[in-house]
Amino acid sequence: MAREVFDTDGHIFERDEIMFEYLEPPYRGRKEVLLYPFFPPPDGFHRMARRIVDKRPYVVGEDDPKTWAEVLDREGIDRTVIYPTAALGAGYIQDPEWAVVACRAYNDMMADRYIKFDRRLGAVAVLPIQDIEESAKELRRAVKDLHMAGGVLAPAGFPKPLGDAYFDPLYREAEKLGCPLAIHGAPSKGLGFDFFQSLIGRIYYHAELWENMVPYVIERIGEDLIIYASDYPHEPDLAEAIRKFEDRKDLSESAKRKILSDNGKRFYNMEL
Numbered sequence: 001m002a003r004e005v006f007d008t009d010g011h012i013f014e015r016d017e018i019m020f021e022y023l024e025p026p027y028r029g030r031k032e033v034l035l036y037p038f039f040p041p042p043d044g045f046h047r048m049a050r051r052i053v054d055k056r057p058y059v060v061g062e063d064d065p066k067t068w069a070e071v072l073d074r075e076g077i078d079r080t081v082i083y084p085t086a087a088l089g090a091g092y093i094q095d096p097e098w099a100v101v102a103c104r105a106y107n108d109m110m111a112d113r114y115i116k117f118d119r120r121l122g123a124v125a126v127l128p129i130q131d132i133e134e135s136a137k138e139l140r141r142a143v144k145d146l147h148m149a150g151g152v153l154a155p156a157g158f159p160k161p162l163g164d165a166y167f168d169p170l171y172r173e174a175e176k177l178g179c180p181l182a183i184h185g186a187p188s189k190g191l192g193f194d195f196f197q198s199l200i201g202r203i204y205y206h207a208e209l210w211e212n213m214v215p216y217v218i219e220r221i222g223e224d225l226i227i228y229a230s231d232y233p234h235e236p237d238l239a240e241a242i243r244k245f246e247d248r249k250d251l252s253e254s255a256k257r258k259i260l261s262d263n264g265k266r267f268y269n270m271e272l
Helices: 016-022 031-035 047-053 065-075 086-092 096-115 132-144 165-177 214-221 238-246 253-267
Strands: 006-011 079-083 121-123 151-153 181-183
Touching: 006 253, 016 031, 016 096, 065 079, 065 096, 065 121, 065 238, 086 096, 096 121, 096 132, 132 151, 132 165, 165 181, 214 253, 238 253
Parallel strands: 006 079, 079 121, 151 181
Antiparallel strands: none
């Protein structure tokens, strides 16, 4: 059985009124910015409203730093890396200057409220891809100064595919830093990672612990590129899912350990 669990993708429901406190001038203290969302909806749908109409229950867990630490203790998870929810719509921002400011506010909030609160709470930086040079600078600041695990690309709504040469400065910076760039809600083609020799073969895949296809995927790509993500607070019952995964008879103990722990630690260059 795996003795460690490394959650590679948890979430928060970030709130504009909290990020507001981390805005830089000239936006600092200007409450009129709260009249509109900091990040546009990523797909045009109000997801909670749709669930109400469809009568589908949705339990939203608390996601403040203290509760997140309690979740790790309660669910038997040793460490997590937290991703945004609303900020996955960052690619739809039309104003590059605001994109930089909003992303920096989110990143500063995560470093101050979560990473400093408990070393087990990691986070990835949201990057303002509307200005790719600023995006590369923000990745370096996030990794070096804010102690974030890497960056997340949320390109939905952005007109250029991730394989476009436009993204080269960001990819080069990630390569220099030796940090991962995760893709969340992005297209499945044209990722551009084949531009850099050291990134070849370093694309990792998230699998749900209950998926029956995991053994067949392992046959194709091996045990070393599959990672576990809790998706909390979007998904409940983490401990039960982990227990059932550890009881699976169709996976080796080596595969279970790598998926639950080793591969995630290697992806983020972290130790527990």
